[in-house]
Amino acid sequence: MSNNKEKAAFSSLLPILAFIKPYKWMVFAALGALLLTAGVNLSLGQGVKFVIDHGFIAGSQAQLQQAVMVLIGLISLLAVGTFCRFYLMSWIGERVSNDIRKAVFDRIVTLHPSYFEENRSGELMSRLTTDTTLLQSIIGSSFSMALRSSLMLIGGLAMLLITNLKLTLVVVACVPVVLVPMMIFGRKVRKLASSSQDAIADISTYAGEIIQNIKVVQSYSHEEREKAAFSEETNKAFQVAKSRIKQRSFLIAAVIFLTFSAISVMLWVGGSDVLAGTMTGGELGAFVFYAIMVAMSVATVAEVYGELQRAAGAAARLLELLAVESMIKSPDTNHDAQLEANKLNHPAIEFNEVSFHYPSRPDKAALNTLNLQVKQGQTLAIVGPSGAGKTTLFELLQRFYDPSSGSISLAGINIKALSLDCLRQQMGMVAQNPILFSSDVMHNIRYGNPSASDEQVYAAAKYAHADEFISQLPDGYHSFLGEQGVRLSGGQKQRIVLARAILKDPAILLLDEATSALDAQSEFHVQAALEHLMKDRTTLIIAHRLATVKHADVIVVMDKGEIIATGTHQQLFETNPLYKQLCELQFNRD
Numbered sequence: 136m137s138n139n140k141e142k143a144a145f146s147s148l149l150p151i152l153a154f155i156k157p158y159k160w161m162v163f164a165a166l167g168a169l170l171l172t173a174g175v176n177l178s179l180g181q182g183v184k185f186v187i188d189h190g191f192i193a194g195s196q197a198q199l200q201q202a203v204m205v206l207i208g209l210i211s212l213l214a215v216g217t218f219c220r221f222y223l224m225s226w227i228g229e230r231v232s233n234d235i236r237k238a239v240f241d242r243i244v245t246l247h248p249s250y251f252e253e254n255r256s257g258e259l260m261s262r263l264t265t266d267t268t269l270l271q272s273i274i275g276s277s278f279s280m281a282l283r284s285s286l287m288l289i290g291g292l293a294m295l296l297i298t299n300l301k302l303t304l305v306v307v308a309c310v311p312v313v314l315v316p317m318m319i320f321g322r323k324v325r326k327l328a329s330s331s332q333d334a335i336a337d338i339s340t341y342a343g344e345i346i347q348n349i350k351v352v353q354s355y356s357h358e359e360r361e362k363a364a365f366s367e368e369t370n371k372a373f374q375v376a377k378s379r380i381k382q383r384s385f386l387i388a389a390v391i392f393l394t395f396s397a398i399s400v401m402l403w404v405g406g407s408d409v410l411a412g413t414m415t416g417g418e419l420g421a422f423v424f425y426a427i428m429v430a431m432s433v434a435t436v437a438e439v440y441g442e443l444q445r446a447a448g449a450a451a452r453l454l455e456l457l458a459v460e461s462m463i464k465s466p467d468t469n470h471d472a473q474l475e476a477n478k479l480n481h482p483a484i485e486f487n488e489v490s491f492h493y494p495s496r497p498d499k500a501a502l503n504t505l506n507l508q509v510k511q512g513q514t515l516a517i518v519g520p521s522g523a524g525k526t527t528l529f530e531l532l533q534r535f536y537d538p539s540s541g542s543i544s545l546a547g548i549n550i551k552a553l554s555l556d557c558l559r560q561q562m563g564m565v566a567q568n569p570i571l572f573s574s575d576v577m578h579n580i581r582y583g584n585p586s587a588s589d590e591q592v593y594a595a596a597k598y599a600h601a602d603e604f605i606s607q608l609p610d611g612y613h614s615f616l617g618e619q620g621v622r623l624s625g626g627q628k629q630r631i632v633l634a635r636a637i638l639k640d641p642a643i644l645l646l647d648e649a650t651s652a653l654d655a656q657s658e659f660h661v662q663a664a665l666e667h668l669m670k671d672r673t674t675l676i677i678a679h680r681l682a683t684v685k686h687a688d689v690i691v692v693m694d695k696g697e698i699i700a701t702g703t704h705q706q707l708f709e710t711n712p713l714y715k716q717l718c719e720l721q722f723n724r725d
Contacts, residue, residue: 150450150454151231151235151270151274151450154231154234154235154238155227155231155274157234158227158230158231161223161226161227161230162227164219164223165219165220165223165224165227165279166282168216168217168219168220168223169220169279169282169283169286170286171212171216171219171220172213172216172217172220172283173283173286173287173290174290175209175212175213175216176213176287176290176428177287177290177291177294177425177428178209179206179209179210179213179424220279220283221279224274224275224276224278224279225275225276226275227274227275228271228272228273228274228275228276229271229275231270231271231274232267232268232270232271232274232275235267235270235453236263236264236267238457239262239263239267239453239456239457240263242456242457242459243259243263243456245461246459246461247461247462247463247535247536248530248535248536249462249493249494249495249536250459250461250462252493252494252495253494253495255340256340256343258337258340259456260343261335261340262452262453262456265335265449266449266450266452266453267449267453269446269449270446270449270450270453272442272446273442273443273446277439277442277443277446278439278443280435280439281435281436281439281440281443283435284431284432284433284435284436284439285432285436287428287429287431287432288429288432288433288436291425291426291428291429291432292306292307292429294421294425295422295425295426295429298418298421298422298425299405299408299414299418299422301404301408302401302404302405302408302422302426305397305400305401305404306397306398306401306426306429309393309394309396309397309400312393312397334368334371334372334375334376335372337368337371337372338365338368338369338372341364341365341368342365345361345365386440390433391430394430394433395430397430398423398426398427398430401422401423401426402423405419405422405423406419462537463534463535463536463537463555464555465554465555465556466551466552466553466554469552469553469554469557470548470552470553471553471554471557473548474545474546474548474553474557474561477546477547477548478511478546478642479511480547481544481546481547482508482509482510482511482544482546482547483509483510483511483512483513483545483546483642483643483673484507484508484509484532484543484544484545484643484673484675485507485508485509485543485544485547486505486506486507486508486528486531486541486543487506487541487542487543487544488504488505488506488540488541488542489502489504489505489506489531489538489540489541489542489543490502490503490504490505490538490539490540490541491527491531491536491538491539491696492539493527493536494536500696501524501527501696502524502527502528502531502538502696502697503695503696503697504541504697505524505528505541505696505697505698506698507528507691507698509673509675509689510673511673512671512672512673513673513674513688513689514669514673514674514676514686514687514688514689515674515675515676515687515688515689515690515691516676516678516683516684516687516689516690516691517675517676517677517678517690517691517693518677518678518684518690518691518692518693518714518717519692519693519694519713519717520694520713520717522695523693523694523695523696524693524695524696524697525677525693526647526677527696528675529564529645529647529675529677531543532550532562532645532675533558533559533562533564533645534550534551534555534558534559537551545558545561545643560641561641561642561643562641562642562643562644562645563583563636563639563640563641563643563644563645563668564636564645564647565629565632565633565636565644565645565646565647565665566632566647567647567648567677567679569620569625569628569629569631569632570619570632571616571619571620571623571628571631571632572616573615573616573617573619574615574616575610575612575613575614575615575616576596576605576608576611576612576613576614576616576631577589577592577612577613579616579620579631579635580592580595580596580612580631580634580635580638581635581638582635583595583634583635583636583637583638583639584638584639584640587638589612591638592612592634592638593612595634595635595637595638596612596631596634598634598637598664598667598668599630599631599633599634599637599664599668600630600660600663600664601627601630601631601633601634601664604627604630616631626656626660630660630664633664633665633668634664636668637664637667637668641672642672642673643672643673643674643675644668644669644672644673644674644675645674645675646665646674646675646676646677647677648676648677648678648679648680648683678690684704685704687704689701689702689703690702690703690704690707690714692707692711692713692714692717694713699711699713700713700714
């Protein structure tokens with residue numbers, strides 16, 4: 136059973152060959168260098184024999200000099216071959232690990248959002264960094280060592296046979312004794328290696344969360360508590376790593392002890408033959424050289440065997456990630472070209488009998504047979520208590536999720552018939568909590584339209600009332616904002632995000648009330664920017680402020696995933712108890 140698991144583990148390395156295939160000429164060159172160095176290494180034994188028999192024992196200075204020159208020539212060739220082998224294999228390792236890292240990242244950024252509800256970001260980061268780095272080490276170094284050592288092992292055994300059959304049988308008899316600890320400890324190493332990688336992923340996740348929420352940690356004075364908790368996590372990882380290292384140490388030590396014990400036995404037998412005159416000193420010298428070569432090759436294979444088992448675990452996890460299929464995909468044939476022609480004759484947005492359950496909460500309906508139409512150029516405000524389904528509407532509209540039943544149309548076309556790129560290009564989302572990247576102002580605004588010129592970025596910033604404070608930053612538009620824009624105030628962050636949306640110039644605006652958490656001065660600037668942004672666009676607003684509600688063409692009241700009323704502010708205030716209650720409680724600060 137465990138043997139089958141071992142085969143399955145190593146078979147997970149086979150798909151990695153697909154990433155190596157584009158660089159096959161580099162691989163052939165590396166293999167050529169490998170064969171050259173193996174051949175030269177094997178020739179060195181004959182050089183040793185020649186030096187002993189024709190130099191030392193023959194007592195000829197000229198022959199000794201000739202033999203040593205041949206030996207130096209072989210060593211020079213070995214150095215050149217080793218340089219080529221090491222450089223080419225390391226190049227392949229770096230190139231392939233980068234390609235795998237890119238393939239994994241390319242897959243991650245296209246996965247549906249619900250995947251990230253079930254899988255921790257820290258663990259995904261560990262796969263992207265730790266596992267790919269491990270594979271790079273294997274492909275660039277360990278695999279090369281394993282191949283070289285295997286060639287040396289086979290070649291060394293062949294040369295042993297040629298040199299002396301009797302002594303070779305002594306060495307070969309010891310091989311099974313060496314292989315036994317490899318099989319026993321090797322399996323333990325593989326299991327512990329997988330546990331070790333999981334423990335590292337846990338550490339990354341934990342540390343990432345604490346660093347991201349450092350202000351909360353410090354405001355509750357939990358520094359010491361978090362230090363202790365993190366120390367516990369690192370100790371867990373260390374205990375697993377310690378067990379793995381101990382097993383690998385046993386493996387290497389056992390192999391080296393048994394191998395060199397076999398060589399000692401062989402030296403005793405061979406020395407007796409030299410004293411008896413049945414073999415020459417040169418033959419024994421060459422034999423010892425090849426025997427040590429075989430022993431070192433076996434030791435290297437044993438060491439690399441553990442590394443290959445770790446790599447098999449890493450490869451399995453990466454391939455598992457590459458095999459994940461996104462639940463949200465662009466259709467094979469799309470109606471993108473038809474979208475523009477339909478805009479004049481259809482509602483901008485239409486929800487038809489839409490029901491939806493979040494994958495993480497399958498028993499509770501987030502939306503229940505919802506029907507809604509939004510006309511071109513209309514501003515629609517959505518109000519309701521927390522959990523009413525307001526944000527879910529936005530998520531379904533952008534196809535972060537698909538409805539459990541019913542359909543959503545954009546200009547009369549089912550959004551599933553549009554490519555994801557085309558669909559999302561129609562919309563600009565401004566969230567209540569602005570999201571900024573760890574880069575400069577220019578990058579954050581230009582994210583709305585990567586091909587925009589500098590002048591267009593400046594214009595968008597001016598419309599967003601952001602140009603004034605950006606100009607006062609140390610490096611203006613090239614000022615680094617820190618992680619998640621930590622160097623800016625809430626109002627400044629929001630205006631950067633609005634500039635991004637203005638630069639995108641979308642047909643439909645989705646606003647998760649962008650002013651609700653701002654002070655009066657920031658709200659004035661953001662509100663002015665929003666008025667410019669909403670002009671001549673279809674706009675859906677999750678409203679938290681009475682001012683926003685009053686300016687809307689239509690107000691939709693939601694509760695428990697259903698639309699319970701629509702109308703103007705005055706109509707709803709007079710006829711709908713929930714809306715009246717929201718006005719008195721949620722909107723009373725206006």
